Amino acid sequence: MPPSSSTTAAAAPASAQDRVEDGMARFQQTPLAQEVAFLTARARVRGNALANELLSDLDLKVRPFAVLAMACSGTNPSQRELGDFLDLDPSQVVALVDRLEQRGLLQREPDPRDRRSKILTATAAGRKLHAQAAERTHQAEEQTLRGLTPTERNQLRELLIKIVY
Amino acid sequence: MPPSSSTTAAAAPASAQDRVEDGMARFQQTPLAQEVAFLTARARVRGNALANELLSDLDLKVRPFAVLAMACSGTNPSQRELGDFLDLDPSQVVALVDRLEQRGLLQREPDPRDRRSKILTATAAGRKLHAQAAERTHQAEEQTLRGLTPTERNQLRELLIKIVY
C-alpha cells in the first residue's frame, strides 16, 4: 500500500511492488514467486552477496565467518557438530577449519571425552577479527531488513526459527 | 520478545526451539543462529533438499523446475529476464534452457521486438510435467510450513516479500 513515495505524486498507478528497479513486477505475481521456498532462496542469495561484499576487506566470506562465529560462541563445538549445524559435509568442515587455523584464527583441540573428535576454539586474533566481522554482518542484516519495523523483524525471525528448527 | 505463546502454560520450561532432534539446542542461542541471514540460508538448504527429493521421480530438480515454472507462467520471459529474476548467470540460463529444450519441455522463440533476445514458452509436455512437479513442490512447501498456522504462513510470506523485492 504505502509506496515510500513522499516524492512527487506520479500519475501512474503505484502498487506495493513498485519500488522494484526493473519491469519485473509481472513475475512477482507468478505462483513460483509466492512460494516461501523461492523467497528464502532469493533472500539468501541477496543477503550472501551483500555480506560477502561487506566482509571482503577482512578477507572473509560468510561461510568462514560462520565457522569462526561458532568457534567464538563459547559453545565449543566439535567439527561434526559444526558441520551438522551449518549443513556442511565433514570434508567441507576440514577445508574451512584448515584455512582458518592456518591464519591463526582458531584451533583444533582434542576432546578429552572423545579422542576422535576435535573441538574448535578461537584464538585471540580470531576473536578480534570476529568482532570486526560481526559488525559487518550486522550492517548487512540491517540493510536487508531496512524495510521492516522492529516488530516485523522479530516476527520474521521467530517464524523462520519455527520452520527451521 | 513475545514468544507466540498464548497456548497452554507447560510445566516444563518449553521454549520455541524445544522440538529439536539432537543436542544442538545450545547452538541455537548463539548470535549467529539468530541472524535472519543464517536462518534463511538454513531454510533454503532444507527446503531445497526436500523439494529435490520429492521431484526426483520426475527427473527434475528445483532449479530446472523454477525455469520451467517461469516458462509456464504466461509471462513470456526472455532468458535475461529469467536469469535476473532467478539470480542466474546468463551462461547458467543457457545450460538450463538447453536441457529443458532437449527434453521437449520448452521452446526458445524469437522476440519480434528484439531479435537478440529469446522468449521462453513451455510446450504441452512442459506444462503437463510442470503441473505434476508443482504438486510436489507444494507438498514440500506444506511440509516445511507444517509448524505454522495459516495466518503465520501468510505473515511469513509477506515479510519475505518485503525484504526480497
Add this chain to the structure above:
DNA sequence: GCAAATCATTGACTTTCTCAATATTATCAA
C-alpha cells in the same frame, strides 16, 4: 574382547558459480 558405529581426514568426482570473449542486434548521438 569383538563387531559395529563414529569422527576426522583424504581424494575423486560432479555440480554450481564466476568471468571473459564473441557474434549478433539495438540504441543513441553526431
Add this chain to the structure above:
DNA sequence: TTGATAATATTGAGAAAGTCAATGATTTGC
C-alpha cells in the same frame, strides 16, 4: 545515415561448492 556504445545469448575456462566413498583412530554396545 553512420559510427560508437551497449545489450543479448552463447561458448569456454577456471574457481568454488557440494557429494560420496574409503580409511585410520577411537568409542560404544553386546
